[in-house]
Amino acid sequence: MDIEVRHAAHPDAVRTFDTEALRAHFLVETVFAPRRIALTYSHYDRFVLGGAMPLEGALVLGAPKAIGQKTFLAERELGVLNIGGAGRVRVDGTVHDLARLDCLYVGKGAVDVRFESETPGDPAKFYLISAPAHAVHPTRIITKAQARHHELGETATANRRGLHQFIHPEVCDSCQISMGFTLLEAGSIWNTMPCHTHERRMEAYLYFDIAPEHRVFHFMGEPHQTRHLVVASDQAVISPPWSIHSGAGTSRYGFIWAMAGDNRDFTDMDHLAIGELR
Numbered sequence: 001m002d003i004e005v006r007h008a009a010h011p012d013a014v015r016t017f018d019t020e021a022l023r024a025h026f027l028v029e030t031v032f033a034p035r036r037i038a039l040t041y042s043h044y045d046r047f048v049l050g051g052a053m054p055l056e057g058a059l060v061l062g063a064p065k066a067i068g069q070k071t072f073l074a075e076r077e078l079g080v081l082n083i084g085g086a087g088r089v090r091v092d093g094t095v096h097d098l099a100r101l102d103c104l105y106v107g108k109g110a111v112d113v114r115f116e117s118e119t120p121g122d123p124a125k126f127y128l129i130s131a132p133a134h135a136v137h138p139t140r141i142i143t144k145a146q147a148r149h150h151e152l153g154e155t156a157t158a159n160r161r162g163l164h165q166f167i168h169p170e171v172c173d174s175c176q177i178s179m180g181f182t183l184l185e186a187g188s189i190w191n192t193m194p195c196h197t198h199e200r201r202m203e204a205y206l207y208f209d210i211a212p213e214h215r216v217f218h219f220m221g222e223p224h225q226t227r228h229l230v231v232a233s234d235q236a237v238i239s240p241p242w243s244i245h246s247g248a249g250t251s252r253y254g255f256i257w258a259m260a261g262d263n264r265d266f267t268d269m270d271h272l273a274i275g276e277l278r
Contacts, residue, residue, distance in 0.1 A: 001037040003050075003064040008043045011242050015225050026220065027229050028236040031206060032084075032125050035059070037115070039128070041066045042238050044202040045176075045260045048076075048130040049236055052115040054087070055123055061113040071111050077133040078106040078113070079167050079179040080126050081256055083208050083234075087124025090114040091139050098124065101144045101181070103166035105174060108133035125234070127206050131260035133175040142166045147180065159190040169264050176260050183209075183254040191255060195246040195277070196269040197223065201261030203239040205247070207231050209254040216249040224278040244272065 009017075009025050017025065028040045032051040037059050039050035048067075052059050063072045072078075080089055082098040089096045091110050098104060106113060117123040147166045153159035165171055167179040178201075182191060207216050210233035220243045221227040229237060231247070239245040241261065 001039065001062050001064065003039040003041055003066050005041045005066055006043065006238060008240065011222050011225070011240075014221060014227070017227070022227055022229060026238045027231065028238065031127065031236050032234055034123070037061060039064070040238075042202070044238065044240055046132055047202055047204065047260045048128070049204050049206070049258070050128045052126040052128060053084070053123055054115050054117045055120040058090070058114040058116045061115070072130070073106060073108055073110045073113065075108065075132055076130045077108050077137065077175055077177055079129045079177050079258060080104040080106065081166065081179060081181065082124050082126050083256070084125030085122030086118040087126065088116045088118065089126070090116070094139070096141050098126070098141065099143070103142045103147070103179065104139070105137070105142065105167050105172050106139045107137045108175070109136050110139060127256055129177060129179060129204065129258040131177050135175055137173040137175065140172060142172055147171065153188065155187065157190065158188050159193060160185040160188045161191065165266070168266060174264065176264060177258065178264050178266065179256070179258045181254055181256045184249070184252045186252055188252060189249045190247070192246040194272060194274050195219070195244040196271045197242060197244055198269050199241045200263055200268060201259045202241050203245055203257060203259045204236055205239065205245060206234070206236040206256040207247070207253055208234055208256065210249065211251060214249060214251040216247045216253055218247040219244060223272050223276055226277055
């Protein structure tokens with residue numbers, strides 16, 4: 001298991017970043033590696049994101065030094081969303097089968113967490129997110145069919161999309177993490193536009209289902225000092241609380257959004273008109 005630590009950056013400093021510095025601070029280029037658990041620890045809300053891609057055997061979630069505990073979930077909670085082939089997650093001996101686009105919430109205090117693929121030739125790709133937890137909530141699976149679903153956007157503005165909420169107050173209890181995904185319809189390219197910020201929560205986006213020859217331009221930064229990252233499939237972006245988070249792709253795509261912070265109120269956003277952006 002690998003873990004990289006990313007420190008927080010002040011918005012005044014980010015204004016001076018070139019492309020390489022922006023990517024080094026905010027883009028996670030390798031989320032899934034065969035036979036590995038690859039994690040990134042962000043000092044924004046002590047949020048951890050990463051991927052587990054098992055092949056022949058199980059991958060065990062250990063506790064690297066950055067976590068500071070004997071077990072990974074001693075003081076944390078975990079969200080898992082599978083974007084690959086069928087797989088299973090064993091939590092203290094209980095097996096949870098996850099098909100593609102199913103989600104698992106794992107509560108604080110779980111000790112033994114293992115990830116497995118049903119078929120090594122079509123491996124599961126478990127996207128992992130975690131944040132500190134103050135209470136124990138039950139571990140439970142949320143299938144795509146059980147998620148809260150919303151249809152958003154319009155064809156005229158090229159942002160018709162389906163929003164699926166999994167770890168959300170009206171679906172699954174948690175301490176502070178929220179998690180779900182958005183899929184754009186054919187012909188739509190924009191996500192989260194008009195955009196917003198939320199000072200009370202950080203967020204991370206994992207972009208997926210992008211053809212190898214296509215990219216998403218992820219827009220970030222202060223509303224009056226915008227920047228962008230060019231993102232390939234299965235890459236993630238760390239979004240600070242002060243930053244917008246929006247994107248446009250050269251084709252349709254999906255993205256997993258996940259948040260942690262002071263509250264789990266999904267509508268707690270500071271909305272911005274498109275004309276306010278610079």
